[in-house]
Structures are given as C-alpha cells and as structure tokens.
Amino acid sequence: MKISQRIAASRPLATTAMHGRVEAMKLEGREVIDFSIAISHFPAPEPVLRAVREGLSSQRSLPYTAVVGAAGLRDSLLRKLREENRLSARRDEVIVTNGAKQALYEALYVMTDPGDSVIVFRPHWPAYVATAELLGLRPLLVDLPARITPAFLDSLPPARVLIINNPHNPTGKVYGRDELEAIAAWLARRQCHAIVDESYEKLIFSGRHHSLAxxxxxxxxxxxxxxxxxxSYAMMGWRAGFALAPAAVVDAMQTLQGPITAAAPALTQLATQAAFACGDPSDMLADYRTRRDLVVDMFAPVPWIDMPSPDSGPYLWGDVSRLTMDTVGFAEALLERQAVAVMPGDALGVPGFIRIGFISDDVATLRRGAEAIIRFGNEFAGRQPKQG
Incomplete structure (x- = not known):
C-alpha cells in the first residue's frame, strides 16, 4: 500500500525509538538500564490518585467535556497561573491537551503556514524539529548560548515563531528574568511569535523560574x-497538559483538536486538576538533587567527559567530544556491550554529547549504570589511536 508523501520521509522520534528498543530488549529477557529518557521512580501524587479513584467510583458516567476542557478544570488552572506564574488570564485562553506534544503540534499548526520559518535553539527536544517538519515548516537551528543577550537575538534570522524551552531540556538552563525581557523586546521588534514550553517548571535546583508571558x-x-x-508531577504516562494562548489561538487549537481527539479523557482531566493544585513537589525534587549530585560526582574525575551540574530538570548533558564525535556509535555500542541506554546528542542536534536521564529505578541501579558508562568509556578511550 502506498504511504503518503507527507509521512513517508519522516522518522520516529529518536528519543521514543531508543526507549522502544530498550523495551524490546527487556521483553527478550535482557536486563537493561535505561537512561535514554526520564521516567520517574516516584508515583503520581496521592491527590491525583485519589481524584481518579473517586472519579471511577462515582455513580454517574464520566461525561464528554468541551474540547478545550471542563470549565471547572480550566478555572482551577487559571488559579494556578495567577498564583504561581503571575499570569492573569481568562477561561477562553486555556486549552487542556493530551500532553505537551499535542499542545505543541496544535499551536504550531494554527500559528504558521507551510514554508514558514521556526527558530529552535540547539540542543533541542526532538519533537520541536519533527513537528515543524511534519507541518512543512523550515526549522532554523541556532546554538543556544550560555546567556541570551540583545546582540545574540539581533543576530537571529527572520522567523514566524521562536520556540523556547524554559527550563531547558537537555542542558538544564533556567532563563534569567533579564534574558526573558530581552526576548520579549526582540519579539516585539521582529513581530515574531513564540511558543514557550515550561514543562519542567517545577524541577529547579537553583535559580528561579519566570514565565516569559x-x-x-x-x-x-x-x-x-x-x-x-x-x-513536574511524575505523570509521564498520563498525558496531562494544557496551554495558555490568546483566545483566537485557543479557538483555532480547539477547532483542530476536535476532529483529532476531542477533549482529553475525563479521568485525565480529573488528574490534571489535582496535579496542578499540588504546588511544588519538594520531596521529589530533593531526591532528584541527591541523584544529580551522585552522578556528577562520579563523572568528575573521568578525563574524557565534561558533566556539569544542571540547574534544573531530570537530565545530565555530558560532553564526550574529547572521546568521540560519533555519539550514535558510542550509544549503540554501550547498549550492546553494557546494556545501558543513553541518548546520543545527535538526536538533540549536537553530536559529541550524551544525555542521561537519572531519575529512573533505584539509586543502586543508577550507580551501576554510571559505573558501566565510565567503564565502557575508559575502554573506548584505550582503543583510540595515539596522537603525535
């Protein structure tokens, strides 16, 4: 059967493809340590589980809601935005989606036309580029500097939309207030729109999160x-997300969402309301900080990797360019020989790096996986030809 040209040239996301390979290996009975993505060892918060249990035990059926989400849920999200993000909005400016990916797809779809340019900072979450390409857009990849300055922004090419990830996956960068104000001024000068992904807003170890909006x-x-x-709430498989946008954009997004999925599932909406009312996940964040520090300390004396301590997020972003620029080959060999999966930087736009998700499994498994990476890297370094 012929496959449409729209999809024939596309490939699965490298992040999900690697995780799929790990799952297939596990089904074959192999023990694999998966650092390729970040799946929390924490359960969803108890208020989320309680809300779903109560929804399931209710005597009434779970109803369809408006495509944009139940009115009560959106009112609850407005309170969250007002109290936590210092954002004042109306109910018709919020849409509930099946996770961040659906919100990204819909926002890009309604804000652009095929052929428009979209700026994506590199390294990047792979879905930004893949979604832009699916929609016939031109992703313009620009290296993310240590700090955003007016001069850097003025060097950017013309574009319809700028995509920002704050806090940033995979580097853990948390944008400063001055950086965001510079971005806002640049958007106004350039008449460029922005999509700001704040999925990691609760996972900040140092600094303070500010919403650009x-x-x-x-x-x-x-x-x-x-x-x-x-x-933010260890709910990877729940597909619970939402977007804040001008009313006309929300209206267009729901027009798109209606024939695709309609509203998010009723149980997911109950979970979403409970999750975003939980506040800061302090116990989870403290655990993540301990894990981050453990792995960073383990890699500190290793000469072939530079592993900075990130300010946020569930990932470590390690520079292995002194060892190899073929990080796809490195990751493939590591998986085959040590049964440890990492994400090669190529998948996020930057060869010579590896991304490690450090929040899965127990601490003993985390330590064992880091030791396996170090052991493999040392052997890999010993096989390299001498310079001179």
Missing part, C-alpha cells in the same frame, strides 16, 4: 505557553 503583553505578542504534568 508574565513579563510582557503576551496577547499582543502572540505567545503560547505550554505546561505538562509529566515531569
């Missing part, structure tokens, strides 16, 4: 802000 007239600039419960 809280620092400017987000309606006038055309800024869409995406939120997800997946990482």
């Amino acid at each position: 809280a620092l400017c007239d987000w309606r006038a600039l055309g800024i869409v802000t995406i939120f997800s419960a997946s990482q």
Whole structure:
C-alpha cells in the first residue's frame, strides 16, 4: 500500500525509538538500564490518585467535556497561573491537551503556514524539529548560548515563531528574568511569535523560574505557553497538559483538536486538576538533587567527559567530544556491550554529547549504570589511536 508523501520521509522520534528498543530488549529477557529518557521512580501524587479513584467510583458516567476542557478544570488552572506564574488570564485562553506534544503540534499548526520559518535553539527536544517538519515548516537551528543577550537575538534570522524551552531540556538552563525581557523586546521588534514550553517548571535546583508571558503583553505578542504534568508531577504516562494562548489561538487549537481527539479523557482531566493544585513537589525534587549530585560526582574525575551540574530538570548533558564525535556509535555500542541506554546528542542536534536521564529505578541501579558508562568509556578511550 502506498504511504503518503507527507509521512513517508519522516522518522520516529529518536528519543521514543531508543526507549522502544530498550523495551524490546527487556521483553527478550535482557536486563537493561535505561537512561535514554526520564521516567520517574516516584508515583503520581496521592491527590491525583485519589481524584481518579473517586472519579471511577462515582455513580454517574464520566461525561464528554468541551474540547478545550471542563470549565471547572480550566478555572482551577487559571488559579494556578495567577498564583504561581503571575499570569492573569481568562477561561477562553486555556486549552487542556493530551500532553505537551499535542499542545505543541496544535499551536504550531494554527500559528504558521507551510514554508514558514521556526527558530529552535540547539540542543533541542526532538519533537520541536519533527513537528515543524511534519507541518512543512523550515526549522532554523541556532546554538543556544550560555546567556541570551540583545546582540545574540539581533543576530537571529527572520522567523514566524521562536520556540523556547524554559527550563531547558537537555542542558538544564533556567532563563534569567533579564534574558526573558530581552526576548520579549526582540519579539516585539521582529513581530515574531513564540511558543514557550515550561514543562519542567517545577524541577529547579537553583535559580528561579519566570514565565516569559508574565513579563510582557503576551496577547499582543502572540505567545503560547505550554505546561505538562509529566515531569513536574511524575505523570509521564498520563498525558496531562494544557496551554495558555490568546483566545483566537485557543479557538483555532480547539477547532483542530476536535476532529483529532476531542477533549482529553475525563479521568485525565480529573488528574490534571489535582496535579496542578499540588504546588511544588519538594520531596521529589530533593531526591532528584541527591541523584544529580551522585552522578556528577562520579563523572568528575573521568578525563574524557565534561558533566556539569544542571540547574534544573531530570537530565545530565555530558560532553564526550574529547572521546568521540560519533555519539550514535558510542550509544549503540554501550547498549550492546553494557546494556545501558543513553541518548546520543545527535538526536538533540549536537553530536559529541550524551544525555542521561537519572531519575529512573533505584539509586543502586543508577550507580551501576554510571559505573558501566565510565567503564565502557575508559575502554573506548584505550582503543583510540595515539596522537603525535
């Protein structure tokens, strides 16, 4: 059967493809340590589980809701935005989605036309580029600097939309207030819109999270802000997210969402409301900080890797360029020989790096996996030809 040209040239996301390979190996009976993505060892918060249990035990059936989400849920999300993000909005400016990916797809779909340019900072979450390409857009990849300055922004090419990930996956960068204000001023000068992915807003070890939309007239600039419960509340498989956008954008997004999935599932909406009312996940964050410090300390004396301590997020972003730029080959060999999966930097736009998700399994498994990477890297380094 002929497959459409729209999809024939596309490939599965490298992140999900690697995780799929790990799952297949496990089904074959092999023991694999999976650092390729970040799946929390924490359960979803108890208020989430309680809300779903109560929903299931209710005598009434779970209803369809409006495509944008139940009114009560959206009112609850407005309170979250007001109290935590310092954002004032209306109910018709919020849409509940099946996770951040759906919000991204819909926002890009309604804000652009085929052939438009979209700026994506590199390294990047692979879905940004893949979604843009699916929609016939031109992703412009720009290296993310240590700090965003007006001069850097003025060097960017013209584009319809700028995609920002704050906090950033995979580097853990948390944008400073001055950086976000510079971005807002640049958006106004360039008449460029923005999609801001704030999925990691709760996973901050140092610094403070600021929403770009809280620092400017987000309606006038055309800024869409995406939120997800997946990482902030250890709800990776729940597909619970929402977006804040100008009312006209939300209206267009629901027109698209209606024939695709309609509303998010009723149980997911109950879980979403409970999750975003939980506040900061302090116990989970303390655990993640301990794990981050453990692995960073383990890699500190290793000469072939530079592993900085990230300010946020569930990932470590290690520079192995002194060892090899073929990080795809490195990751493939590591998986085959040590049964440890990492994400090669190529999948995120930057060869010579590896991404390690450090929040899965127990600490003993985390330590064993890090030791296996170090052992493999040392052997790999010993096989390299001498320079001179």
